[in-house]
Amino acid sequence: MIVGATFAAAHSDFQGKGPRIQSRERRSIESVDLSGVGDPLFFPDSAVDYLRANPAYTIDRFPLLAEPPAEELARAYQEGRIAGDWRNLRRHLPNRAESVLDIGSGIGAIDVLLYRALDRPRLTLVDRAKRTLQGRDFDVLRVSREFFDGNDVPDSKARWIDARDPAALGAVAADSYDLVLSLRGLGYLFPYELYRGAIRSSIAPGGELILDARKMETSRRLDAAGHAELEAAGVRDYRALEQLLMRDFRSLKRIGEGVDRVRLKASGKQ
Secondary structure (H helix, E strand, O other): OOOOOOOOOOEEEOOOOOOOOOOOOEEOOOOOOOOOOOHHHHOOOHHHHHHOOOOHHHOOOOOOOOOOHHHHHHHHHHHHHHHHHHHHHHHHOOOOOEEEEEEEEOOHHHEEEEEHOOOOEEEEEEEOOOEEOOOEEEHHHHHHHHHHHHOOHHHHEEEEEOOEEEEEHHHHHOOOEEEEEEOOOOOOOOOOOOHHHHHHHHHEEEEEEEEEOOHHHHHHHOOHHHHHHHHHHHOHHHHHHHHHHHHHHEEEEEEEOOOOEEEEEEEEEE
C-alpha cells in the first residue's frame, strides 16, 4: 500500500519502553559484510515478527516458506537490504555528526550502524507508530526501541517520533541535525515538501541530506495504480526534485541508483 497520501507530518516523543532483551540467540550470520561497524545486528523477537509480516523482506528469498527460520530471515534482511544500503552510504557519510535525523526510519537498522560508525551521535527516528501488516497490528516505534535496546543503543541517545502526531514537524524543526537521512521514504513514498521547511530550519551549517528520489516514469510502467497514488500525494519525479533541492542547497549529487529511484546527497543549505 502506498503511504504517501497518509504519511502525516507529525511528532511526539515515544513514551513506551519494551522489555530489556535478555537472550541473544537470534543474530545474523557472521558473513554479512557490515564493514567495520562491530557485531552483526541482533534481532529480538519483535523485530523478527515485524520482518516476517512484511512480504517485501521475504518473498524473493522464501517464496515457498510461510514462516522462514528467524536466523535466515535476519540474514535475508541484512544481505538483501541493509548491507547494500550500507556499502553505498558509508562512502558518503560526513566525517563527524553529533546528531542524525531519519525520516521513515522503520525499525532503525541503518541508524544502529550510523550510531556505531559516527561515534555515537544523537538519533531522532520519525515513522508512523501504528502499522498493520498481514492482518497484524504493529507498533513500529516500540519494535524499533526494542531493536535499539538489543543492539546496545541507550535511550539517552535516541528519541522516537510518531509521524502522525500533530506536533511532529515542530519538534523536528526545533532541533539541529548534522545528517538528515531518508531511504525509500521522503521523495520516494511521500513528498519532500512535507518536511522541507523543518529540514531547512533544522539542518546544521555544513549539514547533509541523503534521500531516495522516485523515478516516476519507471513507477508508472511497473505499477500504474501505485503511480497514480504517488502523483496524488505530490511525489515528484527525481529530476523535478533535483531542481527543488538545488534551490535549497548549494551542492547536489547523485550517489546511487536503483530500478525505481535515485539516491541524492545535498549539502550546504542556501
